[in-house]
Amino acid sequence: MVRALAMATAASSLQLASARHVARPPASLRALPTTARPGASASASADNTTRRLALFHIGSVIPQAHLFGTKFHGLARAEGSSSVEAGTAGVVAQASTIVDQDCALDWAKKDRRRMLHVVYRVGDLDRTIKFYTECLGMKLLRKRDIPEEKYANAFLGYGPEDSHFVIELTYNYGVNKYDIGAGFGHFGIAVEDVSKAVELIKAKGGKVTREPGPVKGGKTVIAFIEDPDGYKFELIERGPTPEPLCQVMLRVGDLDRAINFYEKAFGMELLRKRDNPEYKYTIAMMGYGPEDKSAVLELTYNYGVTEYDKGNAYAQIAIGTDDVYKTAEAIRLNGGKITREPGPLPVINTKITACLDPDGWKSVFVDNIDFAKELE
Ligand SMILES: C[C@@H](O)C(=O)SC[C@H](NC(=O)CC[C@H](N)C(=O)O)C(=O)NCC(=O)O
Numbered sequence: 001m002v003r004a005l006a007m008a009t010a011a012s013s014l015q016l017a018s019a020r021h022v023a024r025p026p027a028s029l030r031a032l033p034t035t036a037r038p039g040a041s042a043s044a045s046a047d048n049t050t051r052r053l054a055l056f057h058i059g060s061v062i063p064q065a066h067l068f069g070t071k072f073h074g075l076a077r078a079e080g081s082s083s084v085e086a087g088t089a090g091v092v093a094q095a096s097t098i099v100d101q102d103c104a105l106d107w108a109k110k111d112r113r114r115m116l117h118v119v120y121r122v123g124d125l126d127r128t129i130k131f132y133t134e135c136l137g138m139k140l141l142r143k144r145d146i147p148e149e150k151y152a153n154a155f156l157g158y159g160p161e162d163s164h165f166v167i168e169l170t171y172n173y174g175v176n177k178y179d180i181g182a183g184f185g186h187f188g189i190a191v192e193d194v195s196k197a198v199e200l201i202k203a204k205g206g207k208v209t210r211e212p213g214p215v216k217g218g219k220t221v222i223a224f225i226e227d228p229d230g231y232k233f234e235l236i237e238r239g240p241t242p243e244p245l246c247q248v249m250l251r252v253g254d255l256d257r258a259i260n261f262y263e264k265a266f267g268m269e270l271l272r273k274r275d276n277p278e279y280k281y282t283i284a285m286m287g288y289g290p291e292d293k294s295a296v297l298e299l300t301y302n303y304g305v306t307e308y309d310k311g312n313a314y315a316q317i318a319i320g321t322d323d324v325y326k327t328a329e330a331i332r333l334n335g336g337k338i339t340r341e342p343g344p345l346p347v348i349n350t351k352i353t354a355c356l357d358p359d360g361w362k363s364v365f366v367d368n369i370d371f372a373k374e375l376e
C-alpha cells in the first residue's frame, strides 16, 4: 500500500510507512525544573570548610541529592533560587557527582531520552538533499549556516524533529570528500515494498548495491543502496511504522562490552540480539523504544574482528537529555570518555556534552529544552 507522505511529492515519495500524527514536544519538557550548574555561584556566607553546592532545583534537592548519593551532613540551607549551602559542619560532595553506578543507572533510566538525529559529513549539501528528497522520500526540515564556524547543516527526515529521528548533514566549507571507513555500517529505512522502492531509486539514477531479497540467514526482505557520498542505506521491508528512519548500524569489536556500555551509561535497552554463525556475525539492537516503532542503534560484531578504521565521515548520534551535566557524570562513571565537557555550543548556545563508547564511536547528548527552542 502506498502512502505518499504529506511532505514529499507523490511522484517521488518512497512507499514508506505512514507517518503518525506528530505530537508537539510534551509541555512537560518546557516546564522542567532547571538545575543549577556545578560551580554556580551561591551567596558567599560559608566558611572555607564548607563548599557550596550547586544543587538541583530547590523543590527536589533532597530527593535529587539522595538520587545522586550526594552525602552531606549538617543542615542544608536553601539560599537563592537554585543553590544550597551546607552547614559549616557539612562535608559535601559536588552535587553533580554521582557516587555510584546504581545512581548513574537511575539517572539514565529516569532521564527523558530519545534518539534525535544522526550526524554525518557530506561533500555537497544540495546534491545529498536532492537524492534524499527525490529518491528516499525524505523532506528537508531545516537548514542552518554557521559562517563563524565555517560549516552548514541540513536536517532531513520523514517527520518533524520534535517527534522523529532525523538526519543532520554537515557540510564543512571547502571539504567535498570524506573517508567513510570500515566501521560505519548503514542507515536503515523501513519501507512497505522494497522492490518498488528500488525501482524508484534506479529510475532516479540511484546506486543499488544489493538487490531486494531475504536477508542472508533470515527472512526479512532487504536491499542496499548508496547515497552520493557512498553512505549505505539498508531498505528494510516492514509494515506501517511511525519511524521510517529506523537504524544506525555501527561495527564494534566486542559486542558484550558495547551492550553493557549502552545499557549502563546510556540507559538503552537491549531490544534484540541475533547470532548468525553461518555468516559469522552477531547483531544487537539497542534503543529507547521498540524496534518497529523507534530508531535503534544496530551494533554488529564480525567474528574475530576487534577494531575498525572509523574514517572521518560519520560523526555521531544525538540523544535528548534533561540534564547534560548529570548525563556526563553518569557516562564517566560507566567507563565512557567525555570528549566535550557539558555546556553551551558557540553561537547556537544549545547545551550539549559528547562522549566516546568503548569502540570510539561518538555520541552527543543535547539538552531537551534547548533543542525544543532550536525548533521554534
Ligand atoms: C537486521 C538488519 O537490519 C541487518 O542489518 S542484518 C544485514 C546483514 N548484516 C550483516 O551481514 C552484518 C555482517 C557483515 N559482515 C557486516 O559487517 O556488515 C547483511 O548485510 N546481509 C547482507 C545480505 O545480503 O543479506
Ligand SMILES: [Zn+2]
Residues within 6 Å of the ligand: 186, 188, 234, 247, 249, 298
Ligand atoms: Zn541493519
